[in-house]
Amino acid sequence: MQETMLLGLEGIKKTILHGGTGDIPKLRTGAKVTFHFRTQLCDDDRTVIDDSKVVGTPMEVVIGNMFKLDIWETLLSSMRTGEVAEFWCDIIHTGVYPLVAKSMRRIAEGKDPVDWQIHTCGMANMFAYHTLGYDDLDELMKEPRPLYFVLELIRVQQPSEYNRETWAMSDEERLKAVPILHGQGNKVVQTRTVPRGYAKEKAWEVPWLKLEKMANTLTLNYCQCLMRMEEYYEIIEHTSDIINQHPGTAKAFFLRGKAHMEVWNEAEARQDFSRVLDLDPGMKKAVKKELALLNVRMEEKNQEDRNKYKGMF
Template sequence: MADMQDTMLLGLEGIKKTILHGGTGDIPKLRTGAKVTFHFRTQLCNDDRTVIDDSKVVGTPMEVVIGNMFKLDIWETLLSSMRIGEVAEFWCDIIHTGVYPLVAKSMRRIAEGKDPVDWHIHTCGMANMFAYHSLGYDDLDELMKEPQPLYFVLELIKVQQPSEYNRETWAMSDEERLKAVPILHGQGNKFYKQGQYQEATQKYKEAIICIKNVQTKEKAWEVPWLKLEKMANTLTLNYCQCLLRMEEYYEVIEHTSDIINQHPGAAKAFFVRGKAHMEVWNEAEARQDFSRVLDLDPGMKKVIKKELALLNMRMEEKNQEDKNKYKGMF
C-alpha cells in the first residue's frame, strides 16, 4: 500500500502520485538554473492507458532548466518530489494538463529534427485560445479541443546545478539572452553569406529562442512585447531565406503564414512566402502574395516586377513540360 505522501503530492490539488520504483539519496534541490534530465511517458486515463508520447521511444531523455519558463511548469513541481533513479506515476487533472498539447507539439518537432522554436505558443501566453488551428497532430488536436486528465510517468535521471554544466543560451538570464541576440544574428548572416545555410539556421534559431524566452514574460501586444516580436520576425524571415536556399519550401510557407496571421502588414513575410509558393508551382498564391507586397510597400515595385517575370517564365516552362509529358501518352 503506497503511503499517504505518495498519493497526495505536496498537498497540491488535482495531482496523485504513485512511486513505481524507489530512487536513492535525498530529494535533490531544484534551484533556478539547475538542469534536470528525465524520461517521460504521457498516457490517457482510458482503459487502454493509450500512450501519447514516450521519450524512451524517441531515444533521448528530456532536459529542462528550472525556472526557465518551460511551458509545462507542472513538470517542475512533479520532478521536485522525486529522488534520483525514481520512477513515479502522476495522475494530473485538467487544470494542470491544458497546455500539454502545445508543449507536446514542440517536443515532437524537436524529436523529428524539425524546428524547436515554439512558433505557435507565443500568441497569447497560454495558447491560441482565440485562433485555434490545427497543431498538425490529430491526437493533440483532440486533446486541445477536449482537455482531459493525463498520467505522466517520470523517471528522474540526473540533476546538475548551474555551476556543473555549460550554460547554453537557454540557461541564461534574460539580460544575457538579449545581449546574445545581435551576436547570434551577426554570426547567422556571416554563415548565410558564405553559403553555409545549415549553420546559419542554427544561429538564427538560437537567437529566436532567446527572444521568445524573454517575450513570454512580457504582456502580449504591449510595447516591449511588440519590440521583441519585431526582432523575432526579422530573424524568422532570415531563417526562412536559408530554408528557401535549402529547398524546404513548405516549411517556409508555414512560418511566414504564422507571421502574416499575426501581422497582416508584414510585407517582407508576404514576399518570402510568395517566393516559396512560386517554387512549388502555386501560381495563384504567389501572384496574390506579390500583389500584397506592392500594396504594403510600393518601394518594392522593381523587385516584384523581376519576381513576376521569373514566375511567368517558370509557369511557361512547366506548361511546356506538361505538354511534352502528355504528348507521349496519346
C-alpha cells in the same frame, strides 16, 4: 509500490514505481533536469500519447526558464535521482499539454518547434489553423482530460555544473553574452572555421550556422534594449555589421533606420526603411508609422532652424 499525495497541490496523485537514491535534489533556478517521460490517457488501456524512450532522447528542462508545462517542475521536485514515479494530474494541470507536445514532437522530428506559428499566442495559433497537426492532440485540445505522467529522473545539474546555452540563460546573462557571441559569429563567418567544441566534418554545416544565427538574433535583441537607452550610434554599428554579412535581414535595416532617424540622418533612415519594404512587405505598417514620425520630426527641425537663423542675413 508506495502511493502518496503531493501536499498542498490539488488534483495530483503520486505513485512511486521504483525508488531513487540519495536526498531529493534541490531544483534551484537555472538547474538542468534530465528525465524520461511517458504521457498516458486515463482510459482502460492507458493509451500512450508520448514516450521519450521511444524517441530515444530524454527530456531536459531548465528550472525557472518558463517551460510552458510548469507542473512538470513541481512533479520533478518531489523525486530522487533514479526514481520512477507515476503522477495522475487533473485537467487543471494538463490543459496546455497538447500545445507543449506539439513543440516536443516537432523537435523529435528534426523540425523547428515554432516555425508553424503565426506571431500570436499558442491558443490563437490553434484557432488560426484549426489543428495542431496531430489528430490525438487535436482531440485532447477539444476535450481536455486528466493525464498520467510517468517520469524517470536521470540527473539534476546545478547551474555551475554544466555549460549553459543561451536558451538556458536569464535576460541579464544573455545581454552579457551578446558581445562574445557576436564576435564569435563574425569570426566564424569570416574564416569559415568553427570554434573548438563545434567542429564537424564540414565547417558550413549546422554548428557554425546555428552559432551565427544565435549571435545575430541576440545582437538584434540587444539593439532593441539599446534603443531604450538611446545608444543610437552603437545600434548603427551593430546592425551595420549584420547587414554587411546578411544584406537580407529586414529587422537589422529597420532598427538601423530608427537609429538614423534619432540622430537626424534623414537620407540614411529613408534608405533603410525603403530596404525594409523591399525585404519584408509585411512590415509596411510599421515602416509607414516610422516614416510619418520622421516627416513630422524633420519638419519640426526645419522650422526650428528657420527660426534660429531668421534675421541673420
